[in-house]
Amino acid sequence: MKQKKITAIDVARLAGVSQASVSRAFSKNSSISLKKKKLILEAAEQLGYQPNAIARGLITNQSGIIGIVMRNIQNPFYPEVLDKFYAKLAEKGYKVMFINSHNNEISDDEVSHLIEYSVEGAIITDTLLTSSTVQKFTRNGIKVVLFNRYDNDSISNAVVCDNVTAGKRIGDYLLEKGHKNPAFISGPMNTSTTVDRLKGFEEALAVHGINFFLTENGFYSYDGGFTAAKRLLERDHTIDAIFCANDVSAFGAMDYLKTQNIRIPEDISVVGFDNVAMSDWVSYHLTTWHQPVDKMVKDAIHLLLEQINGNENAPIIHKVEGHLAERGSVMDRR
Structure with missing residues (x-):
């Protein structure tokens, strides 16, 4: 016999709170008191409740999902970058939707996929944005930051090495x-x-x-x-x-x-x-x-979340200093 699925209503009943309080307790920007949140999380643990992030996103209009579009994953630089984005966004309560682009320009299907899942923002690494793509993101309220490259004609923020x-x-x-x-x-x-x-x-x-x-x-x-x-x-x-x-x-x-x-x-x-x-x-x-990938990732996330939270300014190209790592592949010929 199929076991009954535990819902937010069951958690609310056990914790003695409203269903809305249960939703807020699992939100990344929770406005609930720590005491009430602890009570709800304990009730959820007791019942084995797992929130449905997509359903919650439909209710709150906040999916908690950030899209990362990356093309050249054979280049070891980008898997290292992806790992850092995943870890830093998780710390801030966000999930990552990874798009492995197969084109020099992000395709309509890839954009549609991000829109379909109501991502709150997108970080575009080594694929190019067309003006029509930017318009689609803008129409759907999806904030965009370019990473490790920029376009002087773009209205999107960018974070790059100098x-x-x-x-x-x-x-x-x-x-x-x-x-x-x-x-x-x-x-x-x-x-x-x-x-x-x-x-x-x-x-x-x-x-x-x-x-x-x-x-x-x-x-x-x-x-x-x-x-x-x-x-x-x-x-x-x-x-x-x-x-x-x-x-x-x-x-x-x-x-x-x-x-x-x-x-x-x-x-x-x-x-x-x-x-x-x-x-x-x-x-x-x-x-x-x-x-300086750690700083570049941190700064890209900061710029994106500032936009998501409504703190938008004129687009900037944020350049981060790096340094030479000397090893054994250069000869001193002096």
């Missing part, structure tokens, strides 16, 4: 170490991360009189980095340093160099960007730019 400064610092670092012929492995050129990292690198090299250097697109992927390194060395075998726009493409580049018996860093130095956990593996020991 990529221009990072690119400059990496360029200065390689030249200070005595490198004369650096090259760059980029990501897709339609992303702010690539544009800004390249811009900073170009500016640093120009100050030192280097106005031309080779570049290849590594598409922020391992295979892309591997192929890009091959193309660079086919074009110029005197390259003495490669700045890769992210760590995973740096791993690909390093592995290509190893297949050619090119020593790192004795023959060619390699610098990455992100400082993912694999960067410290003994097989890579990669010097890389550390993105």
Whole structure:
């Protein structure tokens, strides 16, 4: 015989409170007294009651769900980011709806999925927003924050690493170490991360009189980095340093160099960007730019919740400083 499902009414009856009080007790923004909340939670525990978050969201118009849209989950940077978002949002009483986007631009189906479940906000990482997508989010009251990239024409807040400064610092670092012929492995050129990292690198090299250097697109992927390194060395075998726009493409580049018996860093130095956990593996020991992910995640959540709570200001691009993590992949040639 099927057991009767315990409802909020049963909890209210046992605790001697109203059903509305039970709903408030399980709300992330509870306005109920601690004494009453304790009484309700004890009654719920005794009965084995589990609230229905979707049903409660329909009643309160607060789903307690934040959507996170992420495309390149093969890049170890983004699973690390997702884990941090999940933990920090859980601390604040929110659930996460993860959308693994398969396109460069978030699709209509993915947007519809977020709308269908009445997410209160969305954090968009490595996929692009169209103006029509932004309009759909706005019409449905869904607040949006972009993470690790921005769009100058967007009305959405964004949190990014200060990529221009990072690119400059990496360029200065390689030249200070005595490198004369650096090259760059980029990501897709339609992303702010690539544009800004390249811009900073170009500016640093120009100050030192280097106005031309080779570049290849590594598409922020391992295979892309591997192929890009091959193309660079086919074009110029005197390259003495490669700045890769992210760590995973740096791993690909390093592995290509190893297949050619090119020593790192004795023959060619390699610098990455992100400082993912694999960067410290003994097989890579990669010097890389550390993105301050903890602060970036914290700031992105703060901006999103401020919007959700009605404290909206003009959209900002919030830039966070990082730092160079020096390991063993760069040679001092001075």
